[in-house]
Amino acid sequence: MQYPVLPQQPPPPLAPALPTKVRKVGAPLAVIIALGTLTALILVLIVATNPGGAVVGFVLTTVAMTVVVGAYLWLDRWEPEPPRLLILAFLWGASVAIVISVILEVAFEYAINPAATTESATSFFTVAIGAPAIEEAAKGLFLLLMMTGRRRLELNSMTDALVFAGLVGAGFAWMEDIFYIASGETVAASLATAGLRLIMAPFAHPLFTTCIGIAVYLALQQRHTVVKVAYLVAGYLAAVLLHGLWNASALLGPKAYFGVYLLWMVPMFALAIALAIHSRRREQRVVAAKLPGMVAAGVITANEATWLGSLRTRKAAVAAASQHGGRAAAKGVRHFAVQVVELAFAQDRIDRGFSDHRVVELRNDETYRVYAARAYAAPTLHWLTNYRAG
Template identity: 25%
Template sequence: MSTTQTTPGWTLNGQLEPAHNIRPERRARSLSGLPPKRHDEAGNRWLRLLTNPWTWISVVLFQLYAVTLYLVWRQLSADQVFPEGVVPGLDWATLKECAGYAAPTAAVWSLFFIAFDRLRPMKPLFWLLAFGWGSCMSIWLSLNINSWAAQLLNVSASPGDPAAQARPAVFVAPFVEEAAKATFLFLLAVLVRYRIVSGLQSICLAGLAAIGFAFTENIVYYARALVYGSVTTGAGDVEQAVQQLVFLRGVITSFGHPLFTMLTGIGLVIGLRTRSKLVRILAPLTGFLLSALGHMAFNGMSSISEMSMRRLVIQFVIVIAVILFIMVRALRKELQRIRTRLGDYVQLGWLDAREVPNYGTVRRRSWLVMVAVRRGWRTLRATLARMRDMSELAYLRDAMVRGVVDEAGHERERELLGQLQALRPLALVEADGLRMEIPWHRLAFWRRRRAVAASHWPAP
């Protein structure tokens, strides 16, 4: 009998078993990027939270975001000395005012990207981490690297901030900023590559990181305009100039950062969903180069010529239409993939053929959720969980067909099928014939009360 000490693990019934019985399966899942087995015992909820690595990764990242944001604040609050004079640093009151100007743009674009991440949505923690990385970490990296590169280009003696001159803005800033924003995507691809299974997820994370970057950058631009106008003689109506800048950066050209970083996200998900090692390297690299070159062309056009407001509005409408086309096309493609892969399980007899259309169209999925809201919290929770498991099962099957996941995926398949069967009694599984339960009697009672109150009101 071996006397080797092993670390015990938990079985499904809550008992301990030796680690040599579970370690090979855990290693196989880890190599394929699959999540470990979940143990849903209520007594281990806090233990699972404390032993979850993403709990501590999030704590470290949030602290890192706070530190980098403080460093950016210290750097921007210092007075800037130029040959023409001294420009005061940014004060706290100005930053709060400008944050209010930049917040609507960030909120609208964030909700836009989150709304499209519906088929197999990422956890809100990843959305928050992506936005925080762009608004804090990416800004700090870009601010320092751009200033250092500007000094290497020998433009520090020219008037104004060196990092804001034409050459660094065109030839340095696009590569630095896109790399800083995309770093979070590549970190997720290394740590939780199984979670990023669709183009919508990658585009959503890329867009949130870009919007976070644009949010902080807009605050800095607006605040610098306010401070510069307040200390410059003959600057004119400073408030009106800032409002024009808010309209230009917050509305007309607000698509810039999301559009460019989306290209990196698309290239990354192409690399993650293929077995070819060459494509895994070339696809993310190509997406990054396209995003940097597009950013470079945008900055170059802005630096060389000034377009009229009419041309800017036309450009804004065209680019928004392109972004919508990309998102809708990606949504239709992912829905078709879900229908196809769930059809494989129908042929095997593991799923009912009537269930597949309910999870392969936006209309049916939305109707199931809307009716579940009226049925109560338990029904809504079970319906959303079953919808999420169906999508995960379809993407797992797609990964196994592509050769991205090996034999370890079969155990995960059995787990998901078991969860689907367990949720079936509580969840809504078929949209055909499903009716919305509206409490008409409550509405009629409310109308009668208003009519009685109106009859007792004295005539004028």
Template identity: 35%
Template sequence: MSSLGPGRSPEPYAPSQYGYAAPTYTEVRPTAPWGTSGPPVPATPLWAAPRNRRSWSVGGAIVLVVLGIITLVSVGTIAQTTGIDGALVGSAVALIPLVGVLLGIRWVDRWEPEPRFALLFALLWGAGVSTLVSLIINTAAAMALYANTGDVTAAETTAAVVVAPLVEETAKGLGVLVLLWTRRRYFDGPVDGIVYAATVAAGFAFVENILYFGRSLDFLPAVFAMRGVMSPFAHVLFTAAIGVALGLAARSRWRGAWIVAFPVGWVVAVALHAWWNGSASTENFLPLYIVFQVPLFIGVVLLVLWLRRQERKVLTARLAEYGRAGWFTPGELSMLTSFSARRQAQSWAKTLGGTAGSAMRSFQRSATRLAFARQQAASGRAGVRLAEDERALLQRITADRQEFLGAAAVRGR
């Protein structure tokens, strides 16, 4: 990729400069959903393709195993309070809001899905590390408060309104911060920050729900209505403040921007969490929920919609630059910048049989990653591996296109 400075985005190299012919599609003309086209004619690459770096590695697998063990320890600790039956029932019921929250996260993450390793790390960090740390510190704080005051109600209220928000948002927020430090190339902005923060929060809420559901079997429907219906996204909303802050930091050319962003997001998260816990302990919870929590949720949804729209604008603008250089046809650009057209293209590719369907999905993912990598360069945040990543992605895009359009040519479509 040519050198890019902040605010400056020259055209990418043409395919011929990488040893490929531009995708003119004149030899074979199968009908794809986005128009008449045929497979390009690739030349021998002038460069050696870099070795594919897998998101999964031995070290990564060990990290996930350790986090999984910590999660089991957290659930085991809760089982000591709820009993085995309570923990089993609580776990089964807690899966319901967890699935709903994860589907919501997937909807947010549609344009540029995050690596599975990073998402699984976030989920297990929330369910394991954040939960275990919170269980230990919150319990110790409540016991200390009771020992000093002799008032059970005051001790529990103070622990819930003051201690819990401080401890829990710190424990969850650190997981998002670790992902920023270790997976910065996949941490492109506020949407990614919301996705990672929401996934951490989803893991935390799942294990916490096991506790609440497991110890409330006699009136489980009421507790489920409160936690699983009225507030399944509560922890997500709190920790999302940290995610947005770190996402903005990720877009800064100053790599230490998180030093300022993390405390700002953390303060907002703690304040929201404290307000929620405080309102839940009053008789006016329902009016406060309607007046404050519902508008907050709607506001966050509107923010996500706006951020996703901005992502689409980036995707459209950056891929258009590659289109002008000869890497994509106009029909492909239209397909890549529309969710409905992407689904239509995937359905069409599946009808071709073989690996055409997976090639289409890979084509779309690689094109999206290419656009956001170029955006990083255009905003002055390009890493040392950007040129290597660009070449690898362009090679993958070309190979995927050959695969599904070649299959279409064979079938006469």
């Protein structure tokens, strides 16, 4: 029997909530508050230097990054990640990665040019080589952190790695763009900077860090440490190369800038989109493949398996539940579906041979959470069974 059976005294109904899981994967509220405070302090410093430009930068950049973050949340619909981890990823990019990058870039420029100041640390070597190497390392540290402890259990698919990488990059881009837009001497200059950074390349930083995200996922699929390290190094170097070419083009003039944008950035962005869509479809195939085993073990019913295997049918079931029982009923069915997906990925990890006692414990825990979520949504699930049968 793969899945633990429902105990004679089943667990109490589990309302849709995430606090237990969030604590297990390491997203303490205190850390989020600390990073949020650091982010606020950075914003205060930017506002102090140029209040008008900072307001323009904050408003425009926030609008642009809302679109970027929304795209990653859309990508994450199949197996939503814990909200605190997503917030932590964004705040890491907007605070820790920014602070590390500023300090090390100034030190880097000073090392190659002792006469440099914080205002003049913009040599070609720093912008095209030093900054990309430092910034991608600072952002990539979060993804390396995600590979440790129980956090690595959240990286079930490449989609998960792409989402975390994208949100770290979005957080970094949000703060960096506010700074550059606020640095404009006039409103017109700030708007011109905003046009170049927010209209042409709002996904630039997430795209660079995507290389590291892909490498992290591939490394987690390997058993040998040397191969894991090779993947991580290759992903980091790819991120630095992509970032470096983009930065260098901005210094070489409009022709180089638009040339790199059209011939390099746009194709790479299209490739990243294709990869993301392929990864999400693979997630659906993994879940669909595990449903028969869950039915055989009595974890779910055969009728439920007919609508749990795709986003379209799952969405239709949630919509029907909402019409029948309102928001609470829809929330219960949605939570039940998400728990089934979590269980499917835990079982898939075991079936592929990438498991230890923690993964087995996770699979058992997720099974009981499915039972508990089922108990919470039982009336609506029973109605859905009759509704779909009719």
